[in-house]
Amino acid sequence: MTIRRGETLLLTVGIPVTLLLFFSLTHVTTNPGGPRVDFVAPGILALCVLSTSLVALSIATGFERSSGVLRRLWVTPLGQRRLIGAKIAGVLVTEVIQIVVLSLVALTLTWRPRGGPAGVAEVALALVLGTAGCAGIGLALAGRLRAEVNLAASNGLYLVLLLLSGIVVPLTSLPSALRRVVIALPSGAMAQSLHLVLGHGVAPTGADWLSLGLWAVAAPLLAARTFRFD
Amino acid sequence: MSYAVDVNQLEVAFGDLRAIEDVTVHVNYGEVVALLGPNGAGKTTLVETLLGFRAPSAGTVRLHGLNPTRDHREVVARTGALLQRGGVWAPMSPRDVLRLSASYYEAPRGIEELIALLALGGCARTPWRRLSGGEQQRTLLALALLGRPRALVLDEPTTAVDPEGRQVIRDIITTERERGCALLITTHELDEAERLADRLVVLHRGRVLIQGTLEELAGEPEMIVQTSGPIDPAGLAAVLGCSVTAENPLELRCAVESNPERIAKVTNYLASLGLSMVSLRTRASLEERYLELLGDERNGARR
Numbered sequence: 076m077t078i079r080r081g082e083t084l085l086l087t088v089g090i091p092v093t094l095l096l097f098f099s100l101t102h103v104t105t106n107p108g109g110p111r112v113d114f115v116a117p118g119i120l121a122l123c124v125l126s127t128s129l130v131a132l133s134i135a136t137g138f139e140r141s142s143g144v145l146r147r148l149w150v151t152p153l154g155q156r157r158l159i160g161a162k163i164a165g166v167l168v169t170e171v172i173q174i175v176v177l178s179l180v181a182l183t184l185t186w187r188p189r190g191g192p193a194g195v196a197e198v199a200l201a202l203v204l205g206t207a208g209c210a211g212i213g214l215a216l217a218g219r220l221r222a223e224v225n226l227a228a229s230n231g232l233y234l235v236l237l238l239l240s241g242i243v244v245p246l247t248s249l250p251s252a253l254r255r256v257v258i259a260l261p262s263g264a265m266a267q268s269l270h271l272v273l274g275h276g277v278a279p280t281g282a283d284w285l286s287l288g289l290w291a292v293a294a295p296l297l298a299a300r301t302f303r304f305d
Numbered sequence: 306m307s308y309a310v311d312v313n314q315l316e317v318a319f320g321d322l323r324a325i326e327d328v329t330v331h332v333n334y335g336e337v338v339a340l341l342g343p344n345g346a347g348k349t350t351l352v353e354t355l356l357g358f359r360a361p362s363a364g365t366v367r368l369h370g371l372n373p374t375r376d377h378r379e380v381v382a383r384t385g386a387l388l389q390r391g392g393v394w395a396p397m398s399p400r401d402v403l404r405l406s407a408s409y410y411e412a413p414r415g416i417e418e419l420i421a422l423l424a425l426g427g428c429a430r431t432p433w434r435r436l437s438g439g440e441q442q443r444t445l446l447a448l449a450l451l452g453r454p455r456a457l458v459l460d461e462p463t464t465a466v467d468p469e470g471r472q473v474i475r476d477i478i479t480t481e482r483e484r485g486c487a488l489l490i491t492t493h494e495l496d497e498a499e500r501l502a503d504r505l506v507v508l509h510r511g512r513v514l515i516q517g518t519l520e521e522l523a524g525e526p527e528m529i530v531q532t533s534g535p536i537d538p539a540g541l542a543a544v545l546g547c548s549v550t551a552e553n554p555l556e557l558r559c560a561v562e563s564n565p566e567r568i569a570k571v572t573n574y575l576a577s578l579g580l581s582m583v584s585l586r587t588r589a590s591l592e593e594r595y596l597e598l599l600g601d602e603r604n605g606a607r608r
Contacts, residue, residue: 149357150388151448152381
């Protein structure tokens with residue numbers, strides 16, 4: 076279903092690949108050092124999680140709610156758990172495809188990820204926790220707002236988080252007070268973790284794990300408590 | 306006695322607004338109950354409460370003896386529902402969505418059997434967004450039947466459906482009743498209710514105005530005589546020995562049961578006045594009775 080929808084394909088693959096190429100090949104943002112792609116690629120991987128698990132999931136779910144699809148599913152034995160499980164599985168499959176495509180594009184741009192085997196596990200954990208946190212926020216929005224309002228809110232949030240999460244703009248370019256806020260955001264903590272592991276071969280900080288962990292638990296719980304099928 | 310649908314002294318409030326108040330309704334297995342009422346009467350709120358979309362503010366709701374909020378999964382596994390504003394993913398065809406939805410049930414009905422039953426063969430591969438209103442409604446009904454339900458809750462099942470489609474839906478309602486399924490149907494269409502239901506429940510402003518069989522709702526027996534010209538009701542009252550009221554100059558309601566002797570008396574009386582009987586009905590139609598009830602209720606509310 077995701078692959079069939081043109082706008083979702085654009086959001087999940089088209090925009091991240093374009094941003095990867097654009098920020099790697101131009102000099103519109105400051106570069107914390109080394110080849111530009113080494114900074115840009117981890118950020119774009121975090122962006123993929125943000126676009127798929129928050130924006131695409133939220134918009135699709137919001138329209139399923141407004142078109143009565145969720146109302147109808149409510150009166151079948153599918154159940155909330157299996158529905159959310161299916162949605163998470165769809166998000167994870169999409170993210171794996173995104174990560175493979177973007178990694179291949181980044182590698183052709185001479186990206187040299189660091190971190191080794193331990194880094195792979197840390198990256199995977201950060202992506203999973205980031206996915207849970209972002210999906211929770213996306214479902215919380217979709218489960219309460221009207222579809223059109225949710226569309227605007229999700230896209231607005233995407234833009235704000237894109238600029239304020241150290242994804243394409245390095246954290247070092249932001250005021251120090253703002254940096255603390257960035258780490259408190261699930262996308263910020265995730266982007267910071269990926270930058271540390273893949274860009275510097277260093278493990279994420281305790282603050283990153285704490286932020287990711289809290290969002291991964293709190294946001295889905297909030298969504299589960301507030302979500303309406305009708 | 307264990308009812309399929311058992312609603313007792315139900316109250317549903319949205320903030321200060323009581324959408325449903327002191328409603329008691331039961332549906333037996335093998336029975337069709339039609340829920341009637343004007344817009345805003347609370348029909349859809351009652352249906353949504355039955356299906357666990359919202360919890361009662363007071364009173365109890367049970368389907369198959371189960372609580373639809375607490376035991377939601379077991380309730381919907383045994384209950385088919387056709388909702389207003391219930392949708393399907395736009396690119397999916399009736400066959401696609403039936404196939405997917407069949408995976409939610411332990412022992413679903415055959416997809417091809419349902420496609421044939423609901424006369425969906427001609428549009429089985431057509432995406433949902435290109436189906437007509439009637440085809441969409443029949444697809445939703447096929448989905449409601451998928452899990453071999455013991456109860457069906459159908460919210461306005463014949464709305465936007467063409468006459469051919471209506472007949473298909475009526476046949477299914479009859480078959481399901483014969484199979485022992487309990488059916489609760491909301492409708493605005495009184496002739497549908499008259500044709501299909503064993504019992505009727507009229508809701509008004511969130512309360513049950515009246516409920517019973519068609520005969521019970523029709524009230525006392527009466528002869529409704531339409532004449533070819535205006536006559537004095539008092540003259541006919543004297544002939545029949547009962548009270549006669551004029552609905553309009555050409556229609557008289559006689560508070561007496563119809564029989565051949567009385568029909569002959571009316572015919573002779575009219576003939577003596579140089580008139581004839583245009584039509585004779587033995588009781589008011591459901592629509593007349595319904596409008597009368599709502600009119601009484603509104604007048605009562607004004608007083």
